[in-house]
Amino acid sequence: MSDTEPRVRPPDDLEKDVLDPLKKIFGTKARALLFAGVLGHHLDLRKKIENFGEGIRLEYFDEDVKILDLIAVASKGDLAMLREDRRREAIQEFEEYAHGGLQKIRETCFTGQRSVLEGLFQLLEADQAKPSELPGLI
16 A cells, blocks of 8 residues: 555544544554444444544555445445545545544543443443344344
């Protein structure tokens, strides 16, 4: 990958306070950002980013970059989001959901009332408690 390839950029205001501590749990910044992006998409929390933090090269996402692609396709409802000429647009879709996810993580996990890991479990448990949208499934 060259230095001219687009990077996935977290929001500057959440990078040091939320994303960096999550790196200790997820192992890499890329994986922590992926979790935030999936969470943001799942909860439909999409937030525009005004100031970007340090970009992460796509190569650091390894095969997990497919998750970024899936979120972009699901968000737009358009398989054309997988085309190389729409890579920047796909990344922007993901970045905005990751921003929403990071904000939710900050609200839930960085309150000082519990550990960050306990807060992440609380987020997951709250989602499990919701009734299924499919009849007959819990």
